[in-house]
Amino acid sequence: MQRSTLDRPNPLPREVAPGVFWLGECLEQRQQGKIYHGCNAAFLIVGGAASMLVETGHPKDFPIIEAQLKRLLAGKPPLKYLFVTHQETPHSGGLGRVLSRYPEAVLCGDVSDYHLAFPEYEHRMRAMQEGDEIDLGGRGFRAVEPVVRDMRTTWWGFETRERVLFPGDGFAYSHYHEDGHCGLVAEEADSLDLQDTTAVFADLALWWTKWADMRNYCARLDALIEALGVKTVAPTHGLVITDVARTMPKVKEGLLYGSRVAERGTNDASFGKKAVPASDETVG
Amino acid sequence: MLDRTRSRNVAELSADKLFALQNPMRLDGRVSAYPASARGYSVSNCFLLRQPDAAWLIDTGFGGDEPALRAQIESLIPRTLPLSLLPLRHNEFMSIQNVEPFAAYFNVKECFTANPDAALWFDFGAGSDKGEDTLLRLKITTISREETIPIGDLGRPVIVYQAPIRLIATRWIYDAATKTLFSSDMFTHTWRESAEGPWIIQDGDDDPTDFDHVRSFLLNTRYWWLEGVDTAKLRAGMDMILSKHDIETIAPAYGCVLRGRKTVAKHVKLVDDVLRSLDRSVATSRYVGRDEER
Numbered sequence: 407m408q409r410s411t412l413d414r415p416n417p418l419p420r421e422v423a424p425g426v427f428w429l430g431e432c433l434e435q436r437q438q439g440k441i442y443h444g445c446n447a448a449f450l451i452v453g454g455a456a457s458m459l460v461e462t463g464h465p466k467d468f469p470i471i472e473a474q475l476k477r478l479l480a481g482k483p484p485l486k487y488l489f490v491t492h493q494e495t496p497h498s499g500g501l502g503r504v505l506s507r508y509p510e511a512v513l514c515g516d517v518s519d520y521h522l523a524f525p526e527y528e529h530r531m532r533a534m535q536e537g538d539e540i541d542l543g544g545r546g547f548r549a550v551e552p553v554v555r556d557m558r559t560t561w562w563g564f565e566t567r568e569r570v571l572f573p574g575d576g577f578a579y580s581h582y583h584e585d586g587h588c589g590l591v592a593e594e595a596d597s598l599d600l601q602d603t604t605a606v607f608a609d610l611a612l613w614w615t616k617w618a619d620m621r622n623y624c625a626r627l628d629a630l631i632e633a634l635g636v637k638t639v640a641p642t643h644g645l646v647i648t649d650v651a652r653t654m655p656k657v658k659e660g661l662l663y664g665s666r667v668a669e670r671g672t673n674d675a676s677f678g679k680k681a682v683p684a685s686d687e688t689v690g
Numbered sequence: 691m692l693d694r695t696r697s698r699n700v701a702e703l704s705a706d707k708l709f710a711l712q713n714p715m716r717l718d719g720r721v722s723a724y725p726a727s728a729r730g731y732s733v734s735n736c737f738l739l740r741q742p743d744a745a746w747l748i749d750t751g752f753g754g755d756e757p758a759l760r761a762q763i764e765s766l767i768p769r770t771l772p773l774s775l776l777p778l779r780h781n782e783f784m785s786i787q788n789v790e791p792f793a794a795y796f797n798v799k800e801c802f803t804a805n806p807d808a809a810l811w812f813d814f815g816a817g818s819d820k821g822e823d824t825l826l827r828l829k830i831t832t833i834s835r836e837e838t839i840p841i842g843d844l845g846r847p848v849i850v851y852q853a854p855i856r857l858i859a860t861r862w863i864y865d866a867a868t869k870t871l872f873s874s875d876m877f878t879h880t881w882r883e884s885a886e887g888p889w890i891i892q893d894g895d896d897d898p899t900d901f902d903h904v905r906s907f908l909l910n911t912r913y914w915w916l917e918g919v920d921t922a923k924l925r926a927g928m929d930m931i932l933s934k935h936d937i938e939t940i941a942p943a944y945g946c947v948l949r950g951r952k953t954v955a956k957h958v959k960l961v962d963d964v965l966r967s968l969d970r971s972v973a974t975s976r977y978v979g980r981d982e983e984r
Contacts, residue, residue: 434807464810464811465810465811465812465813465814466810466811466813468813468815493722493782493783494781494782494858495781495782495783495786495787495811495814496781496811498783499783499811499813499814500814500815502753502814502815503814503815503819506815506819517720518719518720518721518722519720519721519722519752519783519784521720521754522715522721522734522752522753522754522755522783522784523752523753523754523783523787524753524754525753525754533720536980536981551979551980552980553977555980556857556858556912557722557857557912558722558726558910558911558912558914558980559722560980561980610859611858611859613856613857613858614857614915617915617916617919617920617924618915618918618919618975619918619975619976622975622976622977623977625977626977
């Protein structure tokens with residue numbers, strides 16, 4: 407097993423809004439005889455008084471994210487908050503290591519299960535409810551309605567100054583490494599077929615979206631984005647969206663398309679030259 | 691080897707062959723597998739399948755339970771016995787958090803998963819922070835949607851399925867030797883007032899579980915999205931597995947183990963009845979808010 411599956415320079419970190427940094431690196435996923443590149447991001451928000459890490463990144467990426475944090479936080483307000491959208495390990499797997507490295511930091515969000523996984527840090531876990539806001543100094547971070555979610559314990563996050571939405575599993579889609587999409591925002595990735603790549607993720611990670619009537623969820627998504635005045639979307643599993651009006655319709659088309667088409671045969675044991683099962687166990 | 695099978699947290703479900711390792715957890719609104727309003731206690735269940743020449747561990751438990759689980763496993767098998775790990779849900783702490791510590795401590799032969807790069811997903815720092823390379827050395831044996839795998843070399847086939855109803859990537863397992871279905875996050879709908887349990891419901895027990903309870907449980911946990919979808923198709927998928935096998939025990943990841951033909955039949959029918967009542971032919975799929983309790 408290789409520690410990293412990638413063989414080219416990592417384009418991250420990248421500042422995607424003033425004081426908001428996209429961390430981690432791409433995640434390769436074997437699916438239907440192809441290698442899809444996905445994101446399993448973490449984000450750093452630097453406030454005037456405190457910094458916050460949103461998500462902990464893929465477990466394999468922790469050494470990378472730790473080094474990125476060390477560099478970006480030099481001379482900046484300390485990391486005092488860790489927010490994870492939900493309990494799946496691609497989102498929260500690094501929380502023990504983050505809390506051990508940053509003794510001032512507290513975990514916030516829906517903190518279910520974490521006291522069972524890391525009881526030694528239970529005293530540093532703070533539950534948030536919808537609308538609760540953390541003051542980072544000149545900017546706030548609010549727990550908001552998780553429109554597209556899997557676990558019932560999900561919260562989405564919203565940064566109030568630059569109006570950045572952190573939707574966790576929402577807005578999940580892969581990208582094309584061969585087309586140079588790694589580290590690009592969605593609007594820069596001209597050849598990205600959002601409909602197709604969103605449908606692939608529905609197969610892999612959001613199976614319920616293939617059953618429910620997604621028109622209801624798309625409508626609710628529109629309402630949330632309008633109510634919050636979202637300018638940037640920073641998804642855990644998709645390229646960052648910086649032009650919401652232009653890209654949102656494509657994302658919604660992808661959700662609707664993914665819910666209409668049949669499953670594409672994950673785990674069909676026909677990956678590549680060698681008979682290795684393609685996996686639906688590769689995203690969170 | 692210690693005999694700890696009389697421990698309240700280790701239940702021998704089939705003589706010499708199958709053991710439930712049941713570690714209690716308090717339900718106070720902070721356990722994602724249960725409704726936010728559930729109060730009392732439940733258990734997280736790992737299962738040890740033992741043969742003379744090998745053993746399997748189904749799910750590896752939460753990190754907080756690692757010392758207890760390690761002792762429970764060691765009370766049942768020698769450390770040197772080849773042990774295979776099979777996490778049923780690849781993205782959840784309860785299934786995978788102790789892969790690394792157990793791989794370091796026991797004679798772990800392999801870990802079964804569909805993802806050839808799975809070891810990359812199991813690193814929560816327990817060993818890697820100390821410079822250990824346990825996960826880099828862990829053998830991953832890939833499995834497909836449905837596969838029969840023997841435990842050891844003495845002929846105990848176990849069938850691994852992709853779960854026919856799931857939220858995230860999930861496996862079910864059927865063990866013919868003990869007539870047990872390991873159902874992961876389904877059939878987890880029981881809990882108790884006391885941490886003492888009991889954690890097995892069997893034929894003849896006073897079992898108050900009813901339709902309303904199961905319906906509410908499913909809609910207030912990870913199956914919040916079921917109302918108004920094509921549950922006929924989901925039920926057919928479940929029935930493909932349930933009707934194919936002779937099942938005397940349902941062994942879920944959380945809550946009481948369900949034992950005996952009457953008990954199994956009752957709970958299978960309850961789940962099926964609830965799913966039927968949620969079908970799109972009689973209910974409407976709509977937006978479901980996060981904290982909407984039903």
